[in-house]
Amino acid sequence: MSIDGKGTPPVLEVDGVSVSFGSRNILHNVSFELRAGEFTGLIGSNGVGKTTLLRVILGLQPISTGSVRVLGAPLSKRSRALGYVPQKVLLDPDVPMRARDLVALGLDAHKFGFSRRSATEREKVEEILVAVDAESFADARIGSLSGGEQQRVLIAHALISSPKLLLLDEPLANLDPGSVQEVVALLHRVAKDHGVSILLSAHEMNALLPVMDRIVYVSNGRVASGTTDEVVRSDVLSELYGHHVDVIQLHGRIFVVAEPGTSAEDVPEHPRYQVD
Secondary structure: OOOOOOOOOOOEEEEEEEEEEOOEEEEEEEEEEEOOOOEEEEEOOOOOOHHHHHHHHOOOOOOOEEEEEEOOEEOOOOOOOEEEEOOOOOOOOOOOOEHHHHHHHHHHOOOOOOOOOOHHHHHHHHHHHHHOOOHHHOOOEHHHOOHHHHHHHHHHHHHOOOOOEEEEEOOOOOOOHHHHHHHHHHHHHHHHHHOOEEEEEEOOOHHHOOOOOEEEEEEOOEEEEEOHHHHOOHHHHHHHHOOOEEEEEEOOEEEEEEOOOOOOOOOOOOOOOEOO
């Protein structure tokens, strides 16, 4: 276990983790660390192992080799240090649940149904709604909210138990560009103001570039991790992909350009290049 200058262990340590389904290797020797308050992008195409890695960290996916530690302790499925926003949440417009009700359920997520809230709990719900700028629609039915508004409520639901690490699986998918910017800015503020480590899974990195402290780049079940400058380089990503790629920076955006003939599994957006 590594310790920082203040004697504090990393919030998350993933050490040599491999996951196999039969003869297929989904993750291979994955290692990285996250520190308190860091915003980390988990970047990669569909099918490269991002969701499997999140499930490993949550304790939902058995591993073949390696270990995961949270706050210096072995992983526990019921660790309250972890918050999670899943990729797909179907919210029926007709369900008579207000946004604030869904947020409050995060206080006792291990239970079923509603319970009477104390004054302290109601105050905490209000505080977290304000923290994610959701107080203006707190009493609206959750299914009637826009995609960006629903994401704010789901983030509040995950944050209300005061986790040290917040995992988000593709939270920016299907959001319009304005909502993407708002959600990214919100998560960055949460990380810095509350000292919560953020691990956000996404297909493309450009929306995260202004706020990312670190990046975990995934390809073929392997990862490269570090700062953006350390990882998003031609030599590092060529080794990760197993073939030559070029990294081009243009107008504040980064393009990862694959060689002709790259398989669609590696570069799903286009047969010749991947825009990250």
